[in-house]
Amino acid sequence: MSAIQVPEREFVNKFLTLATLNEPALSASYQKPLREVSALGVALPALKYRYSPSRAKRSALDA
Amino acid sequence: MVTPEEAKKDAIVKQKLARTLHRFETKIAAGDYYEAHQTLRTIANRYVRAKTYELAIELVSQGSASLLKAKQGGSGTDLIFYLLEIYDTAEIAVTDASVGRLIQLLVLVDAAEPNLKDVVTGMNNWSVKFSEYKFGDPYLHNVIALKLLEGEHLYEAERYFLLGTHDSVAKYNDLVWDWFTQAVEEAQVSGAAKVGELAGEFLSRLVFNYLFISNIKFSNEAKDKFLTQFVAQFPDAAFETVSKAVPGQDDDFKLMFFAECPELNFLQLLILTCQTKNRALFQSLGDHYAPYKTKYQAQLEFLGQEYFGIRAVKQANFLQDMMSGLLGGK
Numbered sequence: 001m002s003a004i005q006v007p008e009r010e011f012v013n014k015f016l017t018l019a020t021l022n023e024p025a026l027s028a029s030y031q032k033p034l035r036e037v038s039a040l041g042v043a044l045p046a047l048k049y050r051y052s053p054s055r056a057k058r059s060a061l062d063a
Numbered sequence: 064m065v066t067p068e069e070a071k072k073d074a075i076v077k078q079k080l081a082r083t084l085h086r087f088e089t090k091i092a093a094g095d096y097y098e099a100h101q102t103l104r105t106i107a108n109r110y111v112r113a114k115t116y117e118l119a120i121e122l123v124s125q126g127s128a129s130l131l132k133a134k135q136g137g138s139g140t141d142l143i144f145y146l147l148e149i150y151d152t153a154e155i156a157v158t159d160a161s162v163g164r165l166i167q168l169l170v171l172v173d174a175a176e177p178n179l180k181d182v183v184t185g186m187n188n189w190s191v192k193f194s195e196y197k198f199g200d201p202y203l204h205n206v207i208a209l210k211l212l213e214g215e216h217l218y219e220a221e222r223y224f225l226l227g228t229h230d231s232v233a234k235y236n237d238l239v240w241d242w243f244t245q246a247v248e249e250a251q252v253s254g255a256a257k258v259g260e261l262a263g264e265f266l267s268r269l270v271f272n273y274l275f276i277s278n279i280k281f282s283n284e285a286k287d288k289f290l291t292q293f294v295a296q297f298p299d300a301a302f303e304t305v306s307k308a309v310p311g312q313d314d315d316f317k318l319m320f321f322a323e324c325p326e327l328n329f330l331q332l333l334i335l336t337c338q339t340k341n342r343a344l345f346q347s348l349g350d351h352y353a354p355y356k357t358k359y360q361a362q363l364e365f366l367g368q369e370y371f372g373i374r375a376v377k378q379a380n381f382l383q384d385m386m387s388g389l390l391g392g393k
Contacts, residue, residue, distance in 0.1 A: 008325055011351050015332060015344070016307045016318065023311030024338035032277035034226065035195045041275025041369075042361045044268055046218065049246035053212055 080118055084125055091129050100130065100138040104145065116153035123149065124164050131171035140178040143168055147185045150193075157194035157203075165189075166206045174213035183207045183223075198226050205231045212238060225272050232281050236288050239265050244296070259300055259324025262293050270330045271362045274337055277369070282334050290319050290327065300324060329355050333366075342371040 006014075065073070083106055090099035103126040110119035127142035146168075155161050165186050172182060187207065190200035198204075208223035208231060217238070224235035243265040247258060266289050273282035294302055301322060306315040316335055321327045329352040336344050349356040349363065356363060367373035 006351065008322065008328065009320065012305065012318065012320060012328055012332070015347065015351075016305065016316070016335075018347075019332070019335050019339055019341070019344055020307045020309045020316060022339075024309065024335075025340040026277075026279050026338045028279060028283055028309075028312060028314065028316070028338065030277070030279040030338070031281060034198075034201055034276075037226075037276045038197055039275075040198070040222075040225075041271070041365045044271060044362070047242065047246070047264070047268075049242065049249055051217055051242040051245055053215055053217075053241075055245065 076115070076118060080122060083122065087126055088129060091133050096130065096133065096135045096138055100126075100135075100141070103142070107145065107149075111149060111152065114153075116149060116155075119149050120146065120153075120155070120164070124168060127168055128171060131168065131173075134173070136173050136176040136178070139168075140172060140176060140182050143172075143182055144185060147189050150189050155189075155193065157190050157200050162190070162200055162203050165203065169206055169210055172210065174210060174215075176214075179210065179214050180216060180219065183211065183219075187223075196226075201226060201228045201231075204228075205234075209234065217242075221268070221272075225276065229281075232284055233288070236269065236285050239269055239285075240289060240292055258297050259321060259327060262289075262297075262300075263324060263326030263330065266290070266293075266327065266330055267359065267362075270334060271359070271366075274334065274366055275362075275369075279334065279338055286331060286334065290331075293327075294319065325352065326355060337366060337370045340370050342373065345371045345373075 083103075087099050087103050090096075090102070103122060107119045107123050107126075110116070110122065123142050123146045127139050127146060130142065131139035143165075146164075149155075150161065169182070169186065172179060176182070186203060187199040190196070190203050191198065194200050204223040205227035208220045208227055211217075211220035211223060212234075220238065221235065224231045224238070227235075243262060246261055246265070250257075250261065266286065269285035269289060270282050273279075273285060294300060302319045305318045305320050307318075309316050318328070318331050329348070332348055336348050345367065364373075364375040368375060
């Protein structure tokens with residue numbers, strides 16, 4: 001993937017070691033209160049796939 | 064302190080209101096919707112002019128509910144708009160009661176009602192104006208999202224789920240998951256890697272949207288639920304769990320490592336990287352997963368700015384710069 005290809009597993013191991021060396025600035029349960037949210041980021045592109053909520057409801061009932 | 068005279072006057076007004084509502088209900092039962100609607104509006108106008116907003120609100124909301132139950136969507140939603148006008152004039156604050164009244168009406172609106180999007184926008188605009196939330200009330204958002212989803216306004220529903228309550232996370236997750244499974248069927252893809260690519264595309268919506276609003280908790284919850292469903296439904300997507308203790312945290316960080324679906328690894332590591340706010344790690348992640356750095360360029364630029372203080376490089380617009388120079392601008 002990168003210019004000098006590092007195997008995926010090796011990269012993940014090393015990355016995790018570095019990312020967990022110190023206490024993270026934000027905990028895994030951090031959430032900015034919605035009252036303080038002032039920006040929503042960028043609009044995500046539309047998906048190329050169709051979706052039918054009624055079809056999803058039917059499959060849930062069948063399950 | 065309410066004086067006996069005031070209490071008596073209040074009781075008389077309430078009796079009058081009850082009689083008006085009874086007459087209204089009789090007209091509705093007789094199918095005389097137009098007259099019922101017009102009469103109610105006229106009486107409500109009188110209350111508004113007299114600044115007895117509480118009575119006007121009671122009358123209009125009950126009237127709207129009756130019309131909606133009688134499948135008179137046009138008249139029912141017209142009264143919702145009128146109710147919102149009264150809320151605005153009376154400067155009604157966002158409380159459980161004022162939001163609850165709108166939610167009760169919204170539940171009654173048919174999902175196929177042509178006015179639906181205008182109704183929810185009107186409701187949300189009121190909650191933006193009279194609450195502390197820049198984007199509106201989260202409880203209202205949760206119900207709005209469900210109604211929009213029922214009406215198949217998918218992207219609008221997504222936006223409201225995102226700004227909803229904790230309950231909204233599971234519902235947003237269900238939407239993305241169901242959409243993903245339908246996409247797998249539609250694309251008729253086979254093989255773990257291709258299903259994994261699709262999974263990455265869908266999971267990215269949950270991860271990015273919650274990271275955008277600095278909600279690490281919901282981003283993690285949504286990611287965990289999606290991936291748990293993914294490995295349960297697609298057993299060919301081989302994975303192994305990698306655990307790592309995190310200083311200062313009770314729980315280990317757990318990564319579901321997918322040898323054949325690097326995008327899923329990338330998205331999981333992205334959440335952890337945002338938690339660290341470590342710029343070097345963010346850059347290293349982007350370097351290793353170069354195709355996703357390109358694919359999600361705009362999203363990563365925003366996160367770079369929010370979590371790592373990286374200012375996005377402005378794209379040069381030569382024509383604009385040249386015109387600006389000619390006109391003496393800066």
